[in-house]
Structure formats: C-alpha cells, structure tokens
Amino acid sequence: MSKPDISTLSEDEARAELERLAKALAEANAAYHQKDAPEISDAEYDALKLRNEAIEAAFPHLKRADSPSDQVGATPSDGFAKVTHAVRMLSLGNAFDEEDVEAFKTSIRKYLGLGPDASLAFTAEPKIDGLSLSLRYEQGVLVQAATRGDGAVGENVTANARTIDDIPQELSGAPEVLEVRGEVYMSHADFQALNDRQAQAGGKTFANPRNAAAGSLRQLDASITRGRPLRFFAYGWGELSEDLAQTQYDAIARLADLGFQTNPLTRLCSSADDMIAHYRQIEAQRATLGYDIDGVVYKVNDLALQGRLGFRSTTPRWAIAHKFPAELAWTRLEKIEIQVGRTGALSPVARLTPVTVGGVVVSNATLHNEDYIAGRDAKGNEIRGGKDIREGDWVQVYRAGDVIPKVADVDLSKRPEGAAPYVFPTLCPECQSEAIREEGDAVRRCTGGLICPAQAVEKLKHFVSRQAFDIEGLGAKQVEQFYSDGWIAEPADIFLLKDRYGQGLQQLKNREGWGEKSANNLFQAIEDKRTIPLGRVIFALGIRHVGEAASNLLARNYGSWDAFESAVTEAAGREGPAWDSLLNIDGVGEVMATALVTAFAQESERASIDRLVAQLTIEDAAQPDTEGSPVAGKTVVFTGTLEKMTRAEAKARAEALGAKVSGSVSAKTDLLVAGPGAGSKAKKAAELGIETLDEDGWLELIGAA
Template sequence: MTDAQTAVERIAQLRSEIDEHNYRYYVLDEPSVPDAEYDRLFRELKALEAEHPELVTPESPTQRVGGEALTAFGQVRHEVPMLSLGNAFEEQDLTDFDRRVRDGLGLDGGVVEYSCEPKLDGLAVSLLYENGQLVRGATRGDGTTGENITANVRTVRNIPLRLHGHGWPALLEVRGEIYMPKAGFEALNAKALEQGGKTFANPRNAAAGSLRQLDPRITASRPLELCAYGIGKTDGVLPDTHIGILEAFKGWGLPISRELKPARGVEECRAYYQDIGERRDSLPYEIDGVVFKVNLVARQRELGFRAREPRWAIAHKFPAREEVTELLDVEFQVGRTGAITPVARLKPVQVAGVTVSNATLHNMDEVARLGVMIGDSIIVRRAGDVIPQILGVIAERRPADARPVQVPEHCPVCGSAVERTQLIKRGKGREAISQGAVYRCIGRLACQAQLKQAVIHFASRRAMDIDGLGDRIVEQLIDRGLVRSPADLYCLTFEQIIELDGFAEVSTRNLLAAIANSCKPTLARFIYALGIPDVGEETAKLLARALGSLARIERALPEVLTWLPDVGLEVAHEIHHFFEDEHNRTVIELLLRRGVTLQDEGELHPEFAAVASLPELLDKLNIPHIASTGAERLAARFGSLGAIICADWLDLRQVERLSERAARSLRDFFDQPENAARALAIEAQLSDFGMHWQSARRAVAGLPLAGQTWVLTGTLESMSRDQGKERLERLGAKVASSVSAKTSCVVAGPGAGSKLAKAGELGVKVIDEAAFLLLLQQLEG
C-alpha cells in the first residue's frame, strides 16, 4: 500500500470519527471523548490534509474555518416561501387559534394534537442538502428572497456538512434558527470590551451580525449554533407528523430542540407555555415565546395558508423584555466595599409585566460605552429576577438639554472623598498601573452606607446566618449608634433591642438567641462573612479547607496564596491587604474576644503539604528574563534559595543555557536587599505552613464523592438545602443548580418540579430524602 493510499484511508477514517463525535456532542448531548482527544484527532486530520492538499474536500471538518472574504451576498429565491407565524399574546389568542384550527378541520368538540417547542431568538435560515451534502445556506429575507450565506453557515460547528446515517431524501431543504447561546454571547462581549471594541445589545443581534459577515472567518470565530424546526422543499417521503420529521432530522445529524414535545389540546399547550416560561432564565439560550404547530402533516395541508402565515401554526409570545423609556436622572449608591455605583432613575415603564423605574449602569466605563446622558430615550431590558439594565441609547431622540453623567467628588452618604481605583498588573520585574472602572468612597466603616452593607453581609444566611437580623433592623442599630462594626452585634443587650421599632419581648429574645447561635461558625463561613473584596463563598471555602486555620489565612503572603487553585495574584493581594489593615484586625480580634468561636480549624490540608517547589518560587518572584525553564535550571544547579541568592557571576555562568542577560538580571534582582528578604520570607512561610518542597508529604484521604456533581431540588424536611449542600461538599461533591447529562445524582424532596423532570428525561439517578440521609450516614460515619 502506498503512502497516498494510507493517507486517503486515514483521512476518511478521521473525518468519519470527527463527524461521529460532532453528532454525539451537538445532537445527542452525549460527548464520547474528552475535548483533548477531539482536538488531537482534528490536528491530525489538519496535518494530513496539509501534506495532501489534493485530498481536501468541501465537507471536511477542517473547512469550517472560513475562506476568503466575499464582496457581496448573492440572492436566493425560496421555492417554498419562508412564511412568518401569527402571534398570540394573551391566553384568549391561543384559545381562538385552537378554535379556528378545529373549525377548519371540521372537528366539533374534537382535540387536536400540537407540537410544542421554544421560539428561539435568532436568525431564520434555509439549508439545502443534495444527496446528503450541504450545498446552500440562505437567510429568510422577506420570505420569498433571501441572501446566500453558504460560506458562513458552513462554519457553524453543529451544522452537518454531510448528513449522518441513511434514509434522507436526495433533495432536502431544512429550515431552522441560528442563534448564539447565552454563555457564548457573554464571552463574545467580554472579549470585545477587553479589546476596546463594540459590544452587541443581545444574542439575537450578535447572531444576525455574525451570519451577515462578508468574511466567513469572522463568522467562524463566533459561538453560533443551529436548531432545526421545519422543512421546505423535498423530493422524498418523510414521516407523517411534524415531530416525526424533526426526530428524523436528529437521526441525520441535525440538532433539534431538546424541549420538543407533543400536546393534546389547548390546555396542554398552556401548561407547556407556563412550564417553559418558568424555566426561561435557566435555559442556555434566549427565547421569546413558544411555537405550537398542528402535528399531523396531512392536517397542516388541509388547513393551508393565509397570505403571509400558515393557519396551522402560531407563536405564543412572552411579554416584551425590552422597552423604550426616558432616563430622568442618575444617582450614586455606595456599596459594602465603598464602590460608588451609578443607578438610572427611569420614567416608569412596563417591561415583562413588571413596572420598571430603576436600572443598573454598573460603572462609569459602562456609562461611557453606552454614551448615555440624562434626558435620553433609552432601551431598557429585564430578564427574570435580574436587575433591569440599559441596553442602548436612541441618539436621534436626544433632547437639546440632555446632561452628561458625572461622578460625585464626595460620597453622597458621608461626604468623604471619592477616588478612582487603580489596576495593578504585575509582570516580570515591573508593575503596570492603569485606571480602574470603579470609584470608591474612602470613608470605610465611618461611612454609614458601607457599615450597613458590611453588617447586612456579615449577618446574611450564607455568612454568619443571624436569623431575623434584616436590613431595616441593621439600619436602626447603626442609625442609633448601637453598632459601629460587626463585632458590636455580640454586645447588644435586651434593653437596647427592645427599644427598636417593631420589637417586643419575644422578638427581642429571639434576636438575641439568633446572635448567640451564630457564635460557632465554620471557618469558611467566618471568612466569607468578613466581606474581603473579591472573596466569594467558594474562595472562602477554599481558603478554609486548604490552610485550615484563621491564623494561617491572616498571615499568608500573596505569593503563598497563589499556590492554592484558582487564586490569582490580584485576589491574593486583596486577601493579604485585608488582613494587614489595622481596623480589620481590630474587628476580628473583638469578634473572637466577644465569643465567636471558629469550628473545624486544624492543620494544613494534606493536598497542599510540600506542594511548592523551588522553581515555582523563583518563577513567582517575577525576576526579569528568568522564565520557568531558567528557574528549573537554577534550582537543579544550586539546590536551595539561599545558594541562588548568594551565587556570584562566575557561579551563574556555570548554569546550563542561562543567558548572560538572565544571569545579570538575577544578580541585579537579589542585590536589592528588599527582594532577597521578600524571597526568604516567602520560603520561611512555606516551611512554617508545611508547603515547602522539603516538608513532609502526607497521604490525601480520598473523598467518597470526589468528582461527582449533585443537584438538590424540592423541600428537605430534616435539613435546609444549604445544609445538604455543605454536607455534600464536605464529602467532595460539587453541588450544581441545574440538571445536565453530567449530573451524578438528584436529591428530590416534596415540591420538586422541572429539575426532577429533566433528570427523568436524561436518565439521571434520583433519590429521595430518606435514601439521601442513609447515604450521608454511611459516608460520614
């Protein structure tokens, strides 16, 4: 067999494997190999095709990257028009639609079966397959004529370039929606902001803009996906129901909605609409309603069409989430860390069934990006429980007296100076300082707004969990001068509390009992309750689990903290600065003196014993021109940090492949006493903590649920869901908020709803509370 024959066979095999992996990943949601294995196969195929360019074909998976830019889109005439759907906005509209369908079919009192699926908010497209090959992609356009976007649709990863399986017609036109998932949209906008580019207002605009790029390579870089929902022209025999056709599509490698379901009659349609509406915000993509279609194709033909829409389908839309209103003013609120946040005051407007009069503007960089001025007509959006946000400005409506938004020079609460934060990026031997997006009041706990937010956070359920200490009570305590720091909560007396508005003898004793009951928090809860900037619940848990004691966390140097997973240098500096602050140390000391006793303190976790290495320490010192390979050679040559610090020029010349520039840089670095002292201090702390490379290694006891993902849903009678989560995490499990194919087990209590249904659909293991308690008893015992 010749090399060319071998290449032909291997290329065919690789294409077949990659197509199968794509099908299992995008259509079945059952990935068959890790990403690294998929990438290896893809690289091998790309390399073989580079060696044998004559073997490259248009349907190869490597050809999705996009070719040369187009000068313009050609036009495509749809032989079967791509009609729009009629809309239902109220329940009565859906009832009327069902009545018209039954009348049109002559069903007196009969029930019609409908197909139900979410209405994706993207761009409608037509995909034409001939003999299983994708030959054309087109936009909907005006329904009769669209634009030829074949080069662009070929770059969308979940669109098969060749149909999977068998049995497809020789000519098949697939109708579908190309959309951008929420996660991809957020990542795209984040990247655009990072590069100083323009962001998209919403995923629909992002998808439409991506598909209409003249350069397909730009489209290829965007996170687009297809969901097939219908059929156009075909010359074959297909199933006799709409759902049957879509299931056939799935077998041929075309992705369809995982929410596709039948419904008998209008009441089941309403139930579907309500269920999807409740789950709307947890879906990974944006939807703006539900599409109902008569399921039997023969009945669709019988009902026919109006001028612009089919009589057998309707889109039941959700209430609008975007509206236009007027920006009346911008006020500034002060947060727990002193951040000054602009808040838009709006002319009240109904958005998604709720009256909206305020919206977040995040920070002044966002104000500048939007170009918003007081008096502007703006587009406001509301999604679920998320605070409404301003998406854009209608510039042509700007009034002549519009005013710019200006940051106050003094805190609106305490009058202290307002300063803009600085961003410090630390690199090899230098620090780059730039202006941050956040402005802060420098008044700290002397500022009542910061003090109130700090105490509210300290008492919150996930922190110290002081039941009954709500926002209004905290405000009274601070306004009356009874609480000047979180530590003062533990000095409150019966006589002080009963004088507060709304308190009597029983409620006073209950609050005092709740404060007393909070005195024995876990170390993780206590760290989270302190309100360290950039330290959320998960980082607090990591610090507690890894370092094991408050004393070690308080003393930890930033470089030492970076040996913990997911702790970067900037967060490490925030933690270190917090515990260096004299006021913070005083508050912690008072808390411990007034009865707060930390639970579960202990030794350094075995996972981090001897975790550090000398080359890593050298690398973390950011010595100019000393990369990780140079650090490894220095460590191998000298064996200790002290020897490296003392090494002279002749000693350094003996290090294999260490350049003269690197050797001089190292000598210059350690000739500065503060650098040598800092390095030795880091090493001493690593040794003290037991993280030093010469420290004793300890066996790590495997946690029984390590690597598993669990979901809690419904009501647990013997404990709260938070308590259940904590116990699972102590056993090594990750506790997620939604069910997916990767979920290991779902604990379902009374009232479990959509998560339980999702687990059933995916075949995920489900246990009740009794089985959960038995398992915890076995694993914790």
C-alpha cells in the first residue's frame, strides 16, 4: 500500500481531516468489533489508518485524545472463540404481579407434591440489568470466562473478564472445579462518565448502562475493556466438582467468602408474603441503588429441591423473575402500520413521536391486533373503557417487563378533530392476497403463502436465526438484501448461493459492505451448516405452533429425519396409526399435529422442504445414555395418582432413561404405570395384555425404590 500524500494539507485542513478519520475509524471499529457487521473492507480500513498516522507524524501537535493510533494490540480477525457450557445458561421465566408469584409458588408445590403446610423457602435478590457471564476456575485459578450466548454455546471473553476488578484471578479454598455465574454491569455514575468521555472524544455513546456493559465486555481488544468501568455480581454457578452448600442462600454466602461480590439485598423468604414484601422494599430503593435492576429473582432455597424441579426447555422451574411495573410515558401516535410475519399474521405497529421510556428512546409500539385497536378483547369485552386507538391520538406508552413497548391508554381530550376510526385491512399490504380471520383466532392472516414477499423474507430470517441454522454472517439484514436482489427465495437457495452464481465470490465481494474475506467467511459458514441436528432443522422450517421445545421433542421421538418425514407424511389424512402415533407423543396436541401435517401436505411447501433437505446432512437426534436402562426404547404410559413423585417427575425420569412417554394406551404401549384411581387406560391395557406396574413396581424396575 502506497504512502499517503499529505504534502498539500494546511494545518486547518489537517485538523479537520483528523476529525473525519477518527470518526470514520470509530464507526468502522464499532461495526466490526461490536456489531460483527463490517461496513468497509480491510484494505479501506488500512488506508484510513495509514493516512491518520501520516497526518499525525506531520502535525504532532494536532494529535487527538481519541487518536486511532493509540489503540493497543492486534484485534483477532475471526471473532471470539466459542465455548460450550458444561451446564446450560438458561434465561428466567417472568412474573409481573403478585398473582404470578403466587402461581409460581403453587406450581412448585404441585410439581414436588408438597402439601400447603410443608415448609418451602425461597431467596429473593435484585435482578441486575447487565450481561450474564460464566467464570470457570480449576484448582482455584480462573481459566475461562464465557458469555451466555444461546445458552448452550457462548463466546470466550476470558482476556476481557480478567480486566474486571470484581472478578478474582485466584481463589483459596474453592472446589477443584467451580463455574461461577453472575452479571456484568456498569453503575449509573460510571456510565455517565463513560458517555461524557465518549462524547468529548467524538466516539459512540451508549443508550443505557446495560448496552455499555455488553459492548465493553464483548470487545475483541481487551485493552478497550480494561478502560471501561465494569463491575460483577455473582448469583449462581454451573459445573461443580463438589457442592458449595445445601441451600441457595448458603451457597451465595460461600461465594462471598471466596472473594466474589454478591448482592447485599439478597434475602431468605419463608412465604409468598415475605417475597412480595422484599420485592416492595427493593422497588422502593430502585432509584437510589446506583445501578440498573429490572425486577427481583426468586429461587427455591433447597438445592436438592432445585435438582428435583429441573428445567424446562429454556428456563429453570425453580426460579422466576418478578419484573417491575412497566414505566409509562405519553406521546403522539403518528401512524398505524401493518407488518406481515412469517406465518402471515398481520400485526399492527404504532409509529410514535419518539419518547424516552425507562431510559430507552421508543418510537414504535405493538398494538397487538384489530380487537385491541378497537378497544375490546378477543371475547368482545371492553378494554381501556372501550376507547379505540386512532392515528393522531395522544397515547400512553409502557414497556412491559421493561422490554416490549405497548400502548396502554388514550387521552380522548387531545384527540384531533376529524380523527377517523382505524379500519383494519382485509387485504395483505404486501401481496394484496385476502387476509382472513378464522373463527376463534385473534389474528388476521394473509393467505398468499410463499407468493407473499413479507412471509418469504420472514421465513428466511427465522431460518437463519440463532435457534435455527445460525449461519455466521447471514442475519436479517443480509437476508433482506439477498432476497431483494433475487439471490435467495427459499432456504435451499442459501446453500446454492456460491455455485448458482458461478463467480459468487466475485459478485459478493464487490457489493457494498462486503470484501473478499467476508464473502469467503460467509460461504464457509454456509458450508459448515450443511450438517445440522434434526431438532434445529424442524424448528428452522418455521411451521406454525412448532417452537424450539416442540421441535426437539419431535426429534427425540422420531430420532431421524427419514422417520420424522415418513411419519408426518403418512399422517396427512389425520387418521390411522401414524396420526395416532403423532398425537400419542406427550406434549403434542391436535393443533400442533395439524399444523405439521398440513405443512408437509401442501405441494409448494413440501417441494421447498424437499429441496432444502437435499442440500443437508441431518444428524439423528442425540439419545440419552441408556446403558443398563430397563426401559430404553420402550413406550410408557402413566395413569392414576402417583404418590411418591409427581407425574412430571416420573415423565422426566422415564425420558432420561430412554423411554418414550405417551399420553394414551395403544398396541404399541410396552408398559403402563398405574397409581390409585387408574381408570380406562388400565382397563384398555388389560385388554391388550400390556404389562402393568404400580408405582412401587416402577421404582423398583428403574432402580429408584
């Protein structure tokens, strides 16, 4: 690269050029390091850097405080290494009022089979609004730090975590293996000071402390993280070589003894009333804590009970986040727009005069559906006193759980003269196909299917989402670009991108925002995802009512794509053995089953699925380690009242041993476990000659008596 010619620059021109270069390089760094979406090529970046250095050499007295030349270290070009969590890092379910908290407590007692008089304690602690982090210590030494990522796989940020003062580098008296989980955050004072420094230097400012903490921790250059005032609260753990304690409260105290910062507002509660009282106390202190919290987390205190309760697909059963009431603001609703989703749902969105709600600038809010706009619920009952929502209205906006902006109320005294009631469209705004609302459905849907560009694009976005194919470098923005240019119209096209365009690399690297390196990386990322687990493929198809948990459930039950595809195809008539077998999967209802068979029975959609599968190697679903299991591969049905464990526990135990749990008895049933009160299922099992055990017999069989 040739040396920049700056010989003709005057001092004023040099000063202005340094300002321009600092801004351009700061934007490039943010796009590359924080957003993982480079906006200029490596060569263009290098040219800007060289020009900046040349001007500084010629005019040293003009060097800026935020000079790009002062950045320390070389940034890795391939991003963070991935870390597979030994114990998944899950999110939390939410509670928004006292009734939700009571329901949470009741569900715990029901699952565990505890009576109303049995003691059940909980911890209550502030829910820090930051970034989750897992710290792994071996022999008392910090060896790895990882973000949560998708729960199963996170990013290796060990070098960055070592710069945080609250994180000990070595521990004394810790278990041989200890994974400490907690939250990285930034105090209000430090956040304001950081934004002031960024603004003075002409750099990026952050919308809130949480964004600042996340952006700081995820810097590829650890020296940048070192300059950011990050803090850390420990609140839990992952893999352990030995138990920290027998209770949540004592385990947190143990972490504090080991040298971790734990939240001083953590309390032990013996009842729901105690939990709510502490919630109110924390809520009253919220504005004066000096850091952001968005609720209170309740956890079952007894760790043995936590183990029995276990996990759902994305959340633990033994914990919940009680979120603070939504924060409110009034603003003008400028326009109502309709967005079309991947299932054809027409979703109304309020375009607002921007307003700050809970520290975030809000310019859009959901309006749910046409009933909500009209001032009624799905059953026709009045909401908001029957007040409808119209364009031009003065509306009250809130962020439910401090996350999703919604319109709560309308000030009729400020309604403009001549404001007309909103008429919900009966034609899709994207493809003009009829938009129908089926009986019992709150949503109106476009009937255009794949001819509707909005549905096609949203299906593609879903296909590449994190829980689906998660193709590095191919996100929503790139999907929209490629679809608009006619490069992709359906998922299979993604895997034909390079070959279909012959010189795909040449075409892509010449596009705005792409270079040879990023193009090569994309094509390699696509190739890497040709081999993919069955559960991800089912979820990626974007079939209505079939979410991530259901997709994994189907994958476990059928095992392979061939078995799954064959079964769903055979069930198309919604009768016969294949249909019955599908419905017999515990967790699959008629609505989900109908959506599945309908998708595979539609000629165009089935052809699209077949074209996709032809490009893939689909891995069979991972099966549990069932060596020595007496029920591996058997179909088990539970009926009646179980007295030594709840039905949910029994099902989870059976599945862990490799059994399939069905909700009904059929000729394919291998074993019926019948408790007191067993009725028609026990009678049918007897007629079919199916082996039947009582609860004690079941426990003896599986070795848990």
